Amino acid sequence: xxxxxxxxxxxxxxxxxxxxxxxxxxxxxxxxxxxxxxxxxxxxxxxxxxxxxxxxxxxxxxxxxxxxxxxxxxxxxxxxxxxxxxxxxxxxxxxxxxxxxxxxxxxxxxxxxxxxxxxxxxxxxxxxxxxxxxxxxxxxxxxxxxxxxxxxxxxxxxxxxxxxxxxxxxxxxxxxxxxxxxxxxxxxxxxxxxxxxxxxxxxxxxxxxxxxxxxxxxxxxxxxxxxxxxxxxxxxxxxxxxxxxxxxxxxxxxxxxxxxxxxxxxxxxxxxxxxxxxxxxxxxxxxxxxxxxxxxxxxxxxxxxxxxxxxxxxxxxxxxxx
Amino acid sequence: xxxxxxxxxxxxxxxxxxxxxxxxxxxxxxxxxxxxxxxxxxxxxxxxxxxxxxxxxxxxxxxxxxxxxxxxxxxxxxxxxxxxxxxxxxxxxxxxxxxxxxxxxxxxxxxxxxxxxxxxxxxxxxxxxxxxxxxxxxxxxxxxxxxxxxxxxxxxxxxxxxxxxxxxxxxxxxxxxxxxxxxxxxxxxxxxxxxxxxxxxxxxxxxxxxxxxxxxxxxxxxxxxxxxxxxxxxxxxxxxxxxxxxxxxxxxxxxxxxxxxxxxxxxxxxxxxxxxxxxxxxxxxxxxxxxxxxxxxxxxxxxxxxxxxxxxxxxxxxxxxxxxxxxxxxxxxxxxxx
Numbered sequence: 021x022x023x024x025x026x027x028x029x030x031x032x033x034x035x036x037x038x039x040x041x042x043x044x045x046x047x048x049x050x051x052x053x054x055x056x057x058x059x060x061x062x063x064x065x066x067x068x069x070x071x072x073x074x075x076x077x078x079x080x081x082x083x084x085x086x087x088x089x090x091x092x093x094x095x096x097x098x099x100x101x102x103x104x105x106x107x108x109x110x111x112x113x114x115x116x117x118x119x120x121x122x123x124x125x126x127x128x129x130x131x132x133x134x135x136x137x138x139x140x141x142x143x144x145x146x147x148x149x150x151x152x153x154x155x156x157x158x159x160x161x162x163x164x165x166x167x168x169x170x171x172x173x174x175x176x177x178x179x180x181x182x183x184x185x186x187x188x189x190x191x192x193x194x195x196x197x198x199x200x201x202x203x204x205x206x207x208x209x210x211x212x213x214x215x216x217x218x219x220x221x222x223x224x225x226x227x228x229x230x231x232x233x234x235x236x237x238x239x240x241x242x243x244x245x246x247x248x249x250x251x252x253x254x255x256x257x258x259x260x261x262x263x264x265x266x267x268x269x270x271x272x273x274x275x276x277x278x279x280x281x282x283x284x285x286x287x288x289x290x291x292x293x294x295x296x297x298x299x300x301x302x303x304x305x306x307x308x309x310x311x312x313x314x315x316x317x318x319x320x321x322x323x324x325x326x327x328x329x330x331x332x333x334x335x336x337x338x339x340x341x342x
Numbered sequence: 343x344x345x346x347x348x349x350x351x352x353x354x355x356x357x358x359x360x361x362x363x364x365x366x367x368x369x370x371x372x373x374x375x376x377x378x379x380x381x382x383x384x385x386x387x388x389x390x391x392x393x394x395x396x397x398x399x400x401x402x403x404x405x406x407x408x409x410x411x412x413x414x415x416x417x418x419x420x421x422x423x424x425x426x427x428x429x430x431x432x433x434x435x436x437x438x439x440x441x442x443x444x445x446x447x448x449x450x451x452x453x454x455x456x457x458x459x460x461x462x463x464x465x466x467x468x469x470x471x472x473x474x475x476x477x478x479x480x481x482x483x484x485x486x487x488x489x490x491x492x493x494x495x496x497x498x499x500x501x502x503x504x505x506x507x508x509x510x511x512x513x514x515x516x517x518x519x520x521x522x523x524x525x526x527x528x529x530x531x532x533x534x535x536x537x538x539x540x541x542x543x544x545x546x547x548x549x550x551x552x553x554x555x556x557x558x559x560x561x562x563x564x565x566x567x568x569x570x571x572x573x574x575x576x577x578x579x580x581x582x583x584x585x586x587x588x589x590x591x592x593x594x595x596x597x598x599x600x601x602x603x604x605x606x607x608x609x610x611x612x613x614x615x616x617x618x619x620x621x622x623x624x625x626x627x628x629x630x631x632x633x634x635x636x637x638x639x640x641x642x643x644x645x646x647x648x649x650x651x652x653x654x655x656x657x658x659x660x661x662x663x664x665x666x667x668x669x670x671x672x673x674x675x676x677x678x679x680x
Contacts, residue, residue: 075475180353181360184663185656186618189636193652196640197368273485277622280487282641296488300626307495314488321483329479 072334079326086320090139102129103137105288113306123308125298131308134290135316141291142320145206146272150264152210157217158260162248164218165225176222179215187212191274195283202291205284209274213267220263224256262335266328269321276317292317347668354664361656362414365649366407419653420646424639429650432635438525439509440624440631444616446528446547447554452609455559459566459605464593466571474563481560486619490553490626497549505546507628514542550627554620558612565608569601576600607666614662618655 070077094100098119102108108128116123122131164175182190194208228234234251242250276293278284285291287298292313299309381393394400398409413420419429455478462474497504505511510527518538523530528547531540573579574597582592617632621640624633632651639647 075472075479177356177360181357181364184357184361184660185652186615186659189618189621189652189655192621192636192640193365193648194368196643196648197645269483273483276485277487280485280622281625281637293485293487296485296491300491303491303495304499307499310488310491311495314485314492317485317488318480318483321485322479325479325483329475 068334070330073330075326076330079323079330082319082323083327086139086143086323089136090143093136093140097130097133097136099130099133102133103290113302113309115306116308122312123306125295125309126302131295131312134295135292135313138290138292138295138313138316139320141202141285141289142272142276142317145202145275145291146268149206149209149213149271149275150267152206153213154217154260154264156210157214157219158221158253158256160214161218161221162225162253162256165222166229166244166248166252168226168229172222175218179218182212182215185212188274188277191278192281192283195278200283200286202279202285202289205275205278208278208283209271212274213271216263216267217260220260221253221256224259225252228252228255262331265324266332269324269328272324273317273321346671350664350667354660357660358657361653361660362411363407365652366410369645369649370403370406414653419650422639422644422647422650424642424644424647429647432647433632433650433654435525436630436632436635439527439629440617440620440633442526442528443547443550443554443624443629443631444613444620446551447616448558448609448613450551450555451558451562451612454555455562456566456605458559458563460570460593460598462563462567463570463574463597463601464589474567478560478563478567481556482564484556486553486557486622487626489556490549490623493549493553494626504548505542507546507626509543509546509630510539511542511546514538550623550629553623553627554616557619558609558616561612562605562609565605566598566601569604570597573597573601603670607670610662610666610669614659617658 070080089096093103097103099106106129108124111120111124111128112126114120114124114128120130120132122135125131125134160175160179164172191205191208191212194211195205198204198208228251231251234247237247237251275284276291276296279291279293280297282297285294287294295313296310299306299313303310381389385393398406401409410420417430419433421427422429422432425432458474458478462471462478465471494506498506518536520527520530520536520539521534523533527543528540531537531543570593579592579597582596619633620629620631621633621637623629624631625637628634632655635647636651638644639651
């Protein structure tokens with residue numbers, strides 16, 4: 021049987037051809053380079069990846085910048101109060117200037133400050149969604165792969181069903197039915213996302229199940245739950261983490277799309293998608309209103325995709341230049 | 343071969359049944375009363391009660407699901423709360439507009455994506471490759487709705503060469519009316535020789551199609567690049583080089599042809615995916631298709647319409663997946679059937 025999925029999540033090009041779910045995926049295969057790098061310490065590995073590919077280094081620098089911007093928002097934003105509910109009736113919809121580099125919105129708030137504060141929401145949303153998706157996907161995938169048989173069949177058919185929805189559509193439909201709020205939107209995206217992690221986790225569990233130390237633990241009378249957590253899941257984390265980091269950009273894009281539709285963050289939150297949605301009313305006469313929040317989304321997604329690409333290329337021996 | 347095809351279709355049916363169950367449960371579990379929504383905000387308790395009986399919401403959950411399935415088997419996707427029209431009728435009316443947009447968008451994506459990927463692979467690690475990769479990473483990182491507005495700003499507001507939104511100019515629609523046909527405006531106006539209409543439709547299609555193409559173009563470019571790089575390492579390519587074949591002969595005659603097979607899969611699946619993501623594009627361009635219908639349904643919490651659109655698009659998605667799997671098995675003898 022062949023299963024083929026297109027990855028629609030920005031990470032792009034993740035196709036899974038041939039073989040049962042999980043086996044074909046690139047991040048499942050531990051590569052020698054990875055092993056070697058782990059032996060020589062993870063910092064060395066990071067340095068090696070960055071030196072090999074300037075675009076990856078650029079992406080990593082951008083990610084670092086974003087994290088710093090989010091952490092230092094109160095000091096970085098010229099008008100920290102504008103991240104929230106401050107109103108300045110005298111400075112409505114001003115074009116970009118030295119005082120307001122990104123211009124101001126319809127309530128006179130400094131858009132630069134709002135965009136900087138928005139980084140907090142986006143990074144927070146991205147981390148939480150991926151965390152939640154991992155939290156659902158890991159136990160289900162581990163159970164399917166380790167227990168096999170009927171459990172495997174049921175869980176993986178369910179995974180197939182969820183994956184047969186276009187993810188953005190599923191997230192939108194779920195968010196619409198749950199009601200508009202940032203939390204509901206995050207739940208909706210996570211529900212559309214977890215099957216990918218379940219697949220990877222299953223592939224890992226199937227491979228690790230037969231390893232000597234797992235059999236030894238079984239023979240020694242260690243309980244199933246403990247084997248799963250201590251041996252199977254613990255040893256499957258690296259490929260999952262790599263995949264999660266590659267998904268970050270797409271998760272942020274999807275969440276912003278939901279907010280744009282009015283299903284995610286609610287005013288006065290300075291969420292980027294919501295800023296664009298509000299700015300749409302004025303955008304033909306005030307170009308800066310939608311332009312800068314959109315650039316922020318673009319830069320964030322590019323940053324994470326560059327890092328994800330670099331990781332994937334490095335971990336896939338077929339794509340690595342010798 | 344036949345056994346494989348049948349098995350694949352049977353699996354598809356199981357997935358489809360699962361799909362209906364999932365959408366049904368989602369719609370019923372959510373904390374909202376469909377009967378109250380049906381009657382509107384000023385309904386009395388009795389009216390809502392009557393609507394509940396009328397909609398069959400007083401029955402047990404499994405009875406409701408069976409009814410829902412029976413309706414669907416007859417092609418009845420329920421009635422929209424917003425338009426009070428059968429969802430199927432709404433969808434049928436909207437489908438041509440969406441298909442036209444998606445087809446034009448995909449053609450654009452392929453025309454841009456394949457050359458970009460080939461150039462990147464041919465000149466690997468050169469400035470050309472880096473540029474190609476920056477372009478393709480950017481295109482998959484663009485927020486669709488934002489790109490739509492930026493294109494409107496540039497081509498409508500600043501340059502004034504393309505229309506802002508809609509499917510055709512409203513004045514053209516009145517002065518050069520189109521006779522009913524397939525519903526595909528480009529095709530209909532071409533067949534009827536209605537040039538002003540054709541011209542206006544084409545102009546209106548440009549921006550939405552480019553917006554929709556951005557993401558798949560990047561995806562196709564990446565796929566072509568990585569599968570070309572793989573093929574370049576094959577023995578027959580090395581043999582060709584050893585025989586002194588020119589690099590362009592090797593690239594286009596041998597490498598690209600073999601690299602296309604996996605990329606075709608991605609293209610077909612992106613096509614299905616685009617059907618599911620048109621709603622952001624259609625919402626911004628006021629494009630009267632399924633996507634805008636879905637976006638409107640979402641913002642007004644029109645449950646039957648949301649469920650109908652979701653199931654319809656997911657069914658298309660599943661069907662395309664099956665077709666791609668079978669086509670791949672037929673085209674590529676290396677695919678193992680078991």
